Amino acid sequence: KQEVTQxxxxxxxxxxxxxxxxxxxxxxxxxxxxxxxxxxxxxxxxLLLIQSSQREQTSGRLNASLDKSSGRSTLYIxxxxxxxxxxxxxxxxxxxxxxxxxxxxxxxxx
Amino acid sequence: xxxxxxxxxxxxxxxxxxxxxxxxxxxxxxxxxxxRQILGQKVEFLVSFxxxxxxxxxxxxxxxxxxxxxxxxxxTLKIRSTKLEDSAMYFCASTRMQGNAPTxxxxxxxxxxxxx
Numbered sequence: 672k673q674e675v676t677q678x679x680x681x682x683x684x685x686x687x688x689x690x691x692x693x694x695x696x697x698x699x700x701x702x703x704x705x706x707x708x709x710x711x712x713x714x715x716x717x718l719l720l721i722q723s724s725q726r727e728q729t730s731g732r733l734n735a736s737l738d739k740s741s742g743r744s745t746l747y748i749x750x751x752x753x754x755x756x757x758x759x760x761x762x763x764x765x766x767x768x769x770x771x772x773x774x775x776x777x778x779x780x781x
Numbered sequence: 782x783x784x785x786x787x788x789x790x791x792x793x794x795x796x797x798x799x800x801x802x803x804x805x806x807x808x809x810x811x812x813x814x815x816x817r818q819i820l821g822q823k824v825e826f827l828v829s830f831x832x833x834x835x836x837x838x839x840x841x842x843x844x845x846x847x848x849x850x851x852x853x854x855x856x857t858l859k860i861r862s863t864k865l866e867d868s869a870m871y872f873c874a875s876t877r878m879q880g881n882a883p884t885x886x887x888x889x890x891x892x893x894x895x896x897x
Contacts, residue, residue, distance in 0.1 A: 702882045714872060715824070715888040722884075760824065764883065768837050769814070771824040 673698045675763055677772035684779055690748040692775045694761035699739045701765040706735050706746050709758045709774070718759075719746070751779045783807045785889035787873050793895045794863055802858045802892045804873030812883045813856045814874040815848065817841070818891075824872070830856065831883075863896045870894075 674697045684690060694704070703722045707715040719728045719735040721744065727736040732749040744761060758774040786805045794800050806813050815827040828848055829836040835848065847859045856875075860867055870891045876883040 703884070705886060707888075714890040715874075717885055717887060720885040762824070762886070764886075768826045768839050769816075769829075769886075770826070773823045 673763060673765065673767050673770040675761060675770050675772040677759075677761060677775050679775055680773065681776040682778070684751060684777075686751060686753060686779055686781050688751050688779075690751055690777070692746040692748070692759050692777070694744040694746070694772055696742045696744075696763045696770075698765065698767070699742050701739065701763045703764050704735075704737055704744050705762050705764070706733075706744075707760040707762065709760055711758075715760065748777075751777075753779050753781050755779050785873055785875055785887050787871075787889035787892050789892060790890065791893045791895070793897065796865060796896055797862050800860050800863055800894065802860075802871050802873075802894070804856045804858075804889055805854050806856055806873065806875030807877075807887055808854070810875035810877045810887070812836070812876045812878060813850070814876075814886065815858045816872045816874065816888075817869040818872065819869045827858070860894075863894075865896050868894060868896045 676695045678693045701723050705720045706718040709715050721728050721737040734747040737744045756778050758776045760774045762771045788803045813830045816824050818824045826839050828838045828842045845861050849857050870893050872891045873889040874886045876886050
């Protein structure tokens with residue numbers, strides 16, 4: 672059974688900091704790993720998808736890396752802004768049901 | 782930009798009643814999902830649907846649940862006899878296929894189900 676863990680559970684930082692959010696998974700036989708953002712009471716917005724053959728993906732201030740062999744992914748957020756405040760979720764997809772982590776709740780204060 | 786839509790946004794029902802939650806996936810997507818998120822908890826997979834049949838289902842998806850694609854656009858989740866513990870946000874998602882593997886999941890805004 673796949674287990675996905677996200678560390679830290681919560682993070683509060685001042686605006687402008689560079690951040691690293693961590694996601695680890697127990698079964699490395701994945702098709703892909705996807706990072707999402709969830710605002711309170713809302714749906715999930717896709718941020719980045721990394722296929723199993725890829726090492727990283729970038730979109731604007733976001734960069735996600737994947738190390739399948741160690742079962743880890745990191746989401747790097749550069750120059751954080753108050754609008755980045757949300758919960759960040761990672762989800763892995765493989766030869767088993769899609770599995771989400773509990774998320775990292777991020778607050779960026781001005 | 783195409784998006785997944787869900788109706789209703791909020792459904793209140795009494796325990797024991799049947800509910801149907803509706804989703805319209807992105808039009809060229811072939812793989813569909815239902816998830817639920819109980820307040821304050823993580824997103825949990827319920828079921829996936831591909832080629833007009835269930836592809837995978839979790840332990841949560843028992844005989845009280847069913848899914849259907851009644852026409853070329855809608856994808857529905859039915860709960861036959863709701864329980865209090867079914868109260869949650871229900872999300873629909875869809876993906877296209879790349880080769881034999883599903884790709885990026887796109888989520889709808891969710892239906893908040895409240896069972897009283």
